[in-house]
Amino acid sequence: MKLRGLYAITDSQLLAGRFLSHVEAALDGGVCLLQYRDKGDDAARRLREAEGLMKLCERYGTQLIINDDAELAARLGVGVHLGQTDGPLTPARALLGRQAIIGSTCHANLDLAVQAAREGASYVAFGRFFNSVTKPGAPAASIELLEQARAQVKLPIAVIGGITLDNAAPLVAHGADLLAVIHGLFGADSAQEVTRRARAFNALFAS
Numbered sequence: 001m002k003l004r005g006l007y008a009i010t011d012s013q014l015l016a017g018r019f020l021s022h023v024e025a026a027l028d029g030g031v032c033l034l035q036y037r038d039k040g041d042d043a044a045r046r047l048r049e050a051e052g053l054m055k056l057c058e059r060y061g062t063q064l065i066i067n068d069d070a071e072l073a074a075r076l077g078v079g080v081h082l083g084q085t086d087g088p089l090t091p092a093r094a095l096l097g098r099q100a101i102i103g104s105t106c107h108a109n110l111d112l113a114v115q116a117a118r119e120g121a122s123y124v125a126f127g128r129f130f131n132s133v134t135k136p137g138a139p140a141a142s143i144e145l146l147e148q149a150r151a152q153v154k155l156p157i158a159v160i161g162g163i164t165l166d167n168a169a170p171l172v173a174h175g176a177d178l179l180a181v182i183h184g185l186f187g188a189d190s191a192q193e194v195t196r197r198a199r200a201f202n203a204l205f206a207s
């Protein structure tokens with residue numbers, strides 16, 4: 001499966017009261033990967049929500065990724081995204097199998113990406129590229145770093161952090177494969193606007 005296009009990431013606060021409707025609107029507009037990102041510790045709610053997303057993803061032919069939690073990903077038979085403090089990649093790969101999509105946060109560090117590739121990551125993620133409402137304290141990354149990564153890393157590259165329709169085009173032009181977006185997608189007031197934004201993000205990959 002080609003990893004290229006919009007990578008939509010959920011946010012439980014931002015999507016409160018409109019969780020499935022906004023996610024379905026995004027899927028309707030086209031989503032390559034959907035990440036369930038919930039930083040809460042209510043395991044029953046997390047399982048219920050992830051199962052709900054899995055059903056939606058199956059309907060739209062989208063791959064579901066669980067943030068942080070390889071055990072939950074294994075339980076659902078889906079992929080996982082791991083940050084530098086979320087546990088090592090090698091056991092996650094052993095747990096989830098060869099086919100699973102496993103992503104790795106590399107901040108602005110090429111060495112981390114080379115290591116992630118060696119340990120079996122499916123894609124590497126760099127960020128944050130712009131000011132992020134969701135995660136203002138994330139370390140900053142630059143277009144120059146993205147260019148270097150494109151030249152050195154053979155895996156698909158996800159970019160993240162403050163990405164909107166107004167600032168995404170240069171990231172694609174400099175080698176990003178996946179635009180990972182929370183607020184710039186789900187911050188929309190209506191489901192129709194979420195769908196429009198999803199289509200517009202994907203259109204950036206058309207040429």
Ligand SMILES: Cc1ncc(COP(=O)(O)OP(=O)(O)O)c(N)n1
Pocket residue numbers: 007035037067068081082083084085086103105125126127158160180
């Ligand atoms: C696609 C993508 N890239 C980066 C992250 C950030 O992961 P992490 O550093 O583990 O931070 P949290 O998201 O867990 O707060 C991500 N989730 N997805």
Ligand SMILES: Cc1nc(C(=O)O)sc1CCOP(=O)(O)O
Pocket residue numbers: 105107126127128129131132133134135138139160161162163180181182183184
């Ligand atoms: C979860 C996350 N990780 C980041 C990183 O740089 O690693 S930035 C970020 C937040 C992404 O949300 P938004 O699109 O609203 O800025």
Ligand SMILES: [Mg+2]
Pocket residue numbers: 067068081082083084086
């Ligand atoms: Mg994490």
